[in-house]
Amino acid sequence: xxxxxxxxxxxxxxxxxxxxxxxxxxxxxxxxxxxxxxxxxxxxxxxxxxxxxxxxxxxxxxxxxxxxxxxxxxxxxxxxxxxxxxxxxxxxxxxxxxxxxxxxxxxxxxxxxxxxxxxxxxxxxxxxxxxxxxxxxxxxxxxxxxxxxxxxxxxxxxxxxxxxxxxxxxxxxxxxxxxxxxxxxxxxxxxxxxxxxxxxxxxxxxxxxxxxxxxxxxxxxxxxxxxxxxxxxxxxxxxxxxxxxxxxxxxxx
Numbered sequence: 001x002x003x004x005x006x007x008x009x010x011x012x013x014x015x016x017x018x019x020x021x022x023x024x025x026x027x028x029x030x031x032x033x034x035x036x037x038x039x040x041x042x043x044x045x046x047x048x049x050x051x052x053x054x055x056x057x058x059x060x061x062x063x064x065x066x067x068x069x070x071x072x073x074x075x076x077x078x079x080x081x082x083x084x085x086x087x088x089x090x091x092x093x094x095x096x097x098x099x100x101x102x103x104x105x106x107x108x109x110x111x112x113x114x115x116x117x118x119x120x121x122x123x124x125x126x127x128x129x130x131x132x133x134x135x136x137x138x139x140x141x142x143x144x145x146x147x148x149x150x151x152x153x154x155x156x157x158x159x160x161x162x163x164x165x166x167x168x169x170x171x172x173x174x175x176x177x178x179x180x181x182x183x184x185x186x187x188x189x190x191x192x193x194x195x196x197x198x199x200x201x202x203x204x205x206x207x208x209x210x211x212x213x214x215x216x217x218x219x220x221x222x223x224x225x226x227x228x229x230x231x232x233x234x235x236x237x238x239x240x241x242x243x244x245x246x247x248x249x250x251x252x253x
Contacts, residue, residue, distance in 0.1 A: 011044050016208055019057075023209040025239075026061050027216025028223070029170065029232040033209070034058055034149040035239035039246035047148070049201065051096060052194045054149035055184045056202035057209050062178030064213055072171035074164065078179075080131055081155070081172075084138025085145065085180040092146020093184075093191045106247040113240045133158060138176070145180045146187060152177060153240065156232065166228040170220065 007015075018040045022033035034054035041050035128136070137158035145151030155176055159169050188194040220228065 007044060015040060015044065015205070019205045019208045020212040022057070023061075023212025024216040024219075025212075025235050026058070026209075027065070027213035027218075028220045029173070029216075029228070029235055033061065035152060035243055038149050039243050043246060043249070045201075048096065048193055049197060051149045052188060052199070053202045053205065055145070055181055055188060056194075056199065057205060058149065058177070058181040059185050060202075060206060061209070061213055062174070062182060064210065065174045065217070066178045069171035069174045072167050073175045074168060074172055077134055077159075077172055078175055080134040081138035081141070081176045082179040084135045085142030085151065085176065086183050088139045088142030089146040089180060089184050089187050090190070092143040092148075093187050093193060095143075095147050097191055097193060103251070106244065106251060110244055113237065113244055117237060129162070141177070142180055145177075145184050149184070150243065151180055160232060170228070 018037050022037040025036060026033035034057075037057070038050045038054040041053055045053075137154045140154035141151040143151075144154065152173075155173055159172050162169065164172075185194065223231070
């Protein structure tokens, strides 16, 4: 029996549709699948199974995207941000296990909406460049990866603000988030947050998720750099608004 037991046909159809969209976004931009999928899963299955499924799907996505991205990564950034995220992931999982995430997720999603909106308008986001900024973004991403499988925004807002070509930005997003997600699987096992229901539910969603990812990767190869930037930021904004509305609904219901 999986975590889908007891769900109605409409609920399962919605989960499948969001899984396909999440895979497409992950394949195209290198991030964002959990931002789309985890809120939907959280409303139907609860926050811990939702984070487990989102983390597993993100980790599996690295098997498809990381090998082709390694050649285009910025190695110093990968080391700094990756290690920073690894250190912070267990703290996020501890918070997920011990704290009520509703109010915290509400504040986080509101901040992401504001920052993504500023970047969409072309307004500079005051994030420091260099190792200090990379460390801060990595720590925030690691904590949010553990807390809600929503570690993409700090990486996106930092990396997309740089002057690197789209291919390098996408590669850095994929590899850093991939390292964090793979480490998060081990951390979830350590904290007892990953059980049979979460793993089996993720397995059922893998074909749909990967199908969307393959199509998204194909779209990226045919997209211009300006299109990539607009779609990546637009997707982040829409996903963050969805996350904000979801947490408002959870808080009020």
